[in-house]
Amino acid sequence: MSNKVISIEYELREKGKDEILDSNMGQAPLSFVSGKGQIIPGLEDKLVQMEAGEEAVVTVPAAEAYGEYNPEAIQVLPIEQFAGIDLKEGMTLYGQSEDGQSVQVTVKSFNDKEVTIDFNHPLAGKDLEFKVNVLASREATPEEVITGQVGGSEGCGCGTGCEC
Numbered sequence: 001m002s003n004k005v006i007s008i009e010y011e012l013r014e015k016g017k018d019e020i021l022d023s024n025m026g027q028a029p030l031s032f033v034s035g036k037g038q039i040i041p042g043l044e045d046k047l048v049q050m051e052a053g054e055e056a057v058v059t060v061p062a063a064e065a066y067g068e069y070n071p072e073a074i075q076v077l078p079i080e081q082f083a084g085i086d087l088k089e090g091m092t093l094y095g096q097s098e099d100g101q102s103v104q105v106t107v108k109s110f111n112d113k114e115v116t117i118d119f120n121h122p123l124a125g126k127d128l129e130f131k132v133n134v135l136a137s138r139e140a141t142p143e144e145v146i147t148g149q150v151g152g153s154e155g156c157g158c159g160t161g162c163e164c
Contacts, residue, residue: 001048002035003145007136008047015059015127029135036148040065043130050134058130069125074108076116087115092122 007029012022024030032038034048042064050056062068085093087110097103105117144150 003140004034004048005031005136005138005140005144005150006034006047006134007031007150009133009135011131013129013131014123015129021123031136031150033140033144033148033150038148040128042128043132047132047134050132050137052134052137055131055133058132060128060130062125062127065126065128066121066123067125069120073119074116075119076114079110079113079115082110082115093117 008031009025009029010023011020011025013020030039032044034044038044039047040060042060043058045064046056046058087107089107089109091107093105093107095103095105103119104121105119106122108116108118110116140150
């Protein structure tokens with residue numbers, strides 16, 4: 001179902017692990033317009049079937065989250081392209097692709113001549129588990145459908161009508 005505004009609280013873990021990778025529990029809710037590709041497909045598919053007040057643990061396979069890990073997304077570049085950056089293994093860098101899109105890469109390793117970077121999302125290849133609480137679910141307004149932005153220019157956008 002497209003064009004619903006859904007607001008959630010969530011905790012994210014890798015399936016089978018205890019460490020919380022991300023959470024907004026006790027903070028501002030995550031609100032989005034369904035059908036706009038704003039959250040991972042496997043989670044959205046479940047959330048559009050839920051009502052406000054429902055809680056669930058949703059398992060999302062890697063293919064429906066950040067995709068499978070692609071070993072071809074590793075690239076070795078000359079260290080000169082990283083001038084002025086204090087490189088550390090595991091650090092995240094942001095840049096632009098040849099077509100002007102924003103890209104996020106992880107520094108896998110480096111030496112005095114070259115830097116190995118990984119274009120895979122850090123959660124690529126991982127099955128994810130979301131503990132979710134649907135706080136609100138409603139039809140999007142015509143403006144929200146067009147813009148994909150929750151709440152338009154007024155309010156906090158959480159979809160509850162509050163002034164967070």
